[in-house]
Amino acid sequence: MITISVCMIVKDEEPVIRRCLSCVKCFADEIIVIDTGSQDQTAAISREMGALVDTFAWNDDFAAARNSSFSRATKDYIFWLDADDVIDEVNQRKLCELKQHLDPSVDVVMMRYAMAHAKGATPIVFERERLLKRSCGFHWQGRIHETIATKGTILHSDITICHQKEVVNDPDRNLRIFQIMRQNDEPFSPRDWFYYARELNDHGQRAAAIQAYETFLSQEGWVEDQLQACYDLGVCHLRNNDREQALQAYLRSFSYEVPTSRICNAIGFWFLDVQCYAQAAYWFDQALRSTHRGGFENEDEHLFLPMLELAICYYYLKENELARAWFEAAKAQHPSHSLIIKNEPYFKREQG
Structure with a gap:
């Protein structure tokens, strides 16, 4: 079984740090928290939760701070987190299973990162390099939106980390x-x-x-x-x-x-705005057909959104059967969505 160092950089994260650290205790062999200048109780709470806390003089360089945290790790693999990240119980269990069974020849484990920019919003989901073999000497690059150039044997997992920001400091x-x-x-x-x-x-x-x-x-x-x-x-x-x-x-x-759902939807809206409903319907249909995930997209852009817009296009094209069918398909995705509630009277009226 591998061992794991959890490494974090923090500043003034008192509202969320306890929530975050409680998510990693089941699989972390050590927790390293690098404080970059907190004025609140972030460091004290981190120590209370069992973390090794050290300081880093902030120099407007996220990569430098993260590399400082990595340099203190002593275990086989390094797992990085932000203080406003959350791992639910299902994914905690998956991480424990991964720890038990990971082939040591794996250098990097990619995991899903679900970022919701507002409460209740559909998250944007993309992959990030999350678990890295310490002996490979991985190094963060970039002062802002830092990243790691991965190499070696890479495993793509379905483990999901949720980014739930409470406050933008x-x-x-x-x-x-x-x-x-x-x-x-x-x-x-x-x-x-x-x-x-x-x-x-x-x-x-x-x-x-x-x-x-x-x-x-x-x-x-x-x-x-x-x-x-x-x-x-x-x-x-x-x-x-x-x-x-x-x-x-x-x-x-x-x-x-190849065309992504987000771009196809954008072109669909472009034609919808000038009441070119047949052209708009074509592009919303292409959004449904796209299998390529182009970075910062959310799942609604692949199903719910184009389904609903197809319903609206066919409503204006007076193809009522198709309009109702697409509306019901969208409704099945999100029955209580505000756009479903807003548009449902129009489709009920057509049925009447």
């Missing part, structure tokens, strides 16, 4: 760090350009965001980021009332990968 932090990097003429990786663009976009700086997305797309980046950048570019252009540029941005994604 400093919503301007990431943009501020990027701006400092630019002021200091620090080189940007393609990944840096992508996330810099997203921060600009999130802060309403659309013109600068568009320029940063274009800079990213002119380089060799991860295909998941390229697809997301095309989608984000389309949204930026729509907010600028530049519909043609928005459509071109969506279509541009096809040069990187």
Whole structure:
């Protein structure tokens, strides 16, 4: 049986740290918490929960802080978490089983990461490198949105970690760090350009965001980021009332990968907005058919959303039987969803 070091970096996580650490006690052989400057009881609670707590002088570099936590690990494998991550009982049991039976030749175990940006929202699910063999010397890279370049034997598991953020302590932090990097003429990786663009976009700086997305797309980046950048570019252009540029941005994604559900839905909405219902229905149908997961997508984009929009398209095309069928299919996915409740009277009226 392998042994596991759980490694974390934290700052002012008093509301959630106990919840997080209670999720790992069943499989962790040691818990290492690196505090980057908490002013609350985060460190005291972590020690109370059995963690080894050390400090790291924060220098606007997440990779450096995570590498500091990894350097203190002593067990066979390292499992990283954020303080606002949660592992439910089902996935705790899966982790215990993995610990019991993992082939030591495995270097990296990928796990699902479910991120909900608001309570009750459908989470975005994607894979992250989560359990790493310590002897491989894996190293975090990137001051912001840090990542690890994986290598060796990789196992893809269905274990899911849920990211449940309660409070955003400093919503301007990431943009501020990027701006400092630019002021200091620090080189940007393609990944840096992508996330810099997203921060600009999130802060309403659309013109600068568009320029940063274009800079990213002119380089060799991860295909998941390229697809997301095309989608984000389309949204930026729509907010600028530049519909043609928005459509071109969506279509541009096809040069990187086969159509994803998110892009197909976006094109469907583009045609729906101009009441081209047959064209819109075509693209929502393509969203249902897409088997490719393009990075930051959620499950509703593959089933519920295109089903509901197909119902609406066929309603306006006066193909009532198809409209009702697609509405019932969407309703079966989320019977109490606000969009189902809002639209149901229209389809009941058609039945009447």
